[in-house]
Amino acid sequence: xxxxxxxxxxxxxxxxxPAQSHIKAMLKFAKLLHHRGFHITFVNTEFNHKRFxxxxxxxxxxxIPDSLPDSNEDTTQDVTLLCESVRKNLLAPFHTLxxxxxxxxxxxxxxxxxxxxxxxxxxxxFTITAAEEIxxxxxxxxxxxxxxxxxxxxxxxxxxxxxxxxxxxYVNFGSIxxxxxxxxxxxxxxxxxxxxxxxxxxxxESAILPPEFVAETxxxxxxxxxxxxxxxxxHPSVGGFLTHSGWNSAVESLTAGVPMLxxxxxxxxxxxxxxxxxxxxxxxxxxxxRDTLVGSTSHCISLMKNKAMEWKAxxxxxxxxxxxxxxxxxNLANQMQSRKL
Numbered sequence: 491x492x493x494x495x496x497x498x499x500x501x502x503x504x505x506x507x508p509a510q511s512h513i514k515a516m517l518k519f520a521k522l523l524h525h526r527g528f529h530i531t532f533v534n535t536e537f538n539h540k541r542f543x544x545x546x547x548x549x550x551x552x553x554i555p556d557s558l559p560d561s562n563e564d565t566t567q568d569v570t571l572l573c574e575s576v577r578k579n580l581l582a583p584f585h586t587l588x589x590x591x592x593x594x595x596x597x598x599x600x601x602x603x604x605x606x607x608x609x610x611x612x613x614x615x616f617t618i619t620a621a622e623e624i625x626x627x628x629x630x631x632x633x634x635x636x637x638x639x640x641x642x643x644x645x646x647x648x649x650x651x652x653x654x655x656x657x658x659x660y661v662n663f664g665s666i667x668x669x670x671x672x673x674x675x676x677x678x679x680x681x682x683x684x685x686x687x688x689x690x691x692x693x694x695e696s697a698i699l700p701p702e703f704v705a706e707t708x709x710x711x712x713x714x715x716x717x718x719x720x721x722x723x724x725h726p727s728v729g730g731f732l733t734h735s736g737w738n739s740a741v742e743s744l745t746a747g748v749p750m751l752x753x754x755x756x757x758x759x760x761x762x763x764x765x766x767x768x769x770x771x772x773x774x775x776x777x778x779x780r781d782t783l784v785g786s787t788s789h790c791i792s793l794m795k796n797k798a799m800e801w802k803a804x805x806x807x808x809x810x811x812x813x814x815x816x817x818x819x820x821n822l823a824n825q826m827q828s829r830k831l
Contacts, residue, residue, distance in 0.1 A: 500827045501595075501602040503588065505533040505617060507610040508572060509635075511738045515633045516610065528824045529602050533584070556669060572610075572824035588624050606826050611639075627829055628707035629822070634737050637765055638758035682710035684718050684728075723748050730796070732776075735759040740766055751776050772798045808828030 502523055506516035512535065520530045588604055595603040603793055609617035611632035621628035704711075707784055717738070722728060723746035731743045735754040740762050743750050750773035752763040766773035772794055808815045 497704060498601045499527065500605045501591070502527045502533045502606050502608050502826065503533060503591065503604055504608040504631075505584065505610065505613060506613045506631075506680055508535040508576070511736055512610055512612070512633050516608070516631060522819060523608075523823060523826075526820070529825070529827075531601070531604075535580075542810065550653065564807050576613060580613070581619060585614060585620045586624060588620060588626075592624070597694065605829065627826070629826065634758045635740075635765065638737070638761045640687045641738065641758075643759055664772055683707075684714070684717070686713045686714055686719075720746070735763040736768065737762055744770075744772065744798070744801050745805040747795075747799040749798045750774060768803065770797075772801055 504520045504523075505517050505593055506512040517532065520532055520564065524530050525659070527680070574595045588607075591601060594600055604624065606626055606717055607617060607621045607628045608631050609621075611630045611634075614630060617630060634642075720742050723731060723743055728746075728748055730751055731739075731748045732751040732753060733739045735752045736748075740750065748767055752766055752775050754760045754763040754775075763773070763775055766770050767775045807813055810816060
């Protein structure tokens, strides 16, 4: 590609919130834009950049400091500290990166100038300011369901009416949910299962399973530290998904036609659970007692599969080349390329 072609390409700078599910969703969106002719710069914080994205190449990704101390790559960052650090510290390095990209476009022609910014909605505290400073339009990318977004939007009105705050217990889940020792071992005493266990899953201790649990379930279990979730959900052997009800996981299960056992922990997961179970009829809200798990699993697999397959068909229809999701994305891409946001 010659310098003229480079200079005229639409250059989108994509910056996700520094948590794995947000990064994955933004990467997927960036790939869709790239297929539509965009030049992409994907921005990550140093922690996650080092953790699992370096293999994409030195020119594919840029990192900015998150101002948090280095920690073991097998642990998750504390979400409260991370949000505070994002609010206080990321504007300056992000602005510096944008300036560098525009300078490189002028001096070396290795990339086009920044045309627009695609920001995770949870980073709006500084990305909108940065976009205004360089005169670039910005698109806010939210990794939550529309119902959860509306819940956040209406929260102040709910407080004014005296309906909040509600009494919610928060147990320091870090950036991803964690559980107690007892609930961990209660999970594996029902049907044959495949369980992905992060090293930091259990509060205050190792996630290594007790020997008696391993012995009891060894003939019907497969345990791993990581898996390609979409491939697993689309495997014909999978009959149900015990999930924390994060929105990305819910969408992936829905598009695979797999019914869900919903075990929400925090943030938007309660709302996702409610819609999955009570509005769409493709999941079941479970208690973490052993007897409940057994009954819920059987009920989920036997009665909800047909409904889940209906939702899978709807998702496939919406994402066809000329269907609603694809058409909406094409319209957004055209607006971004014409700078008419």
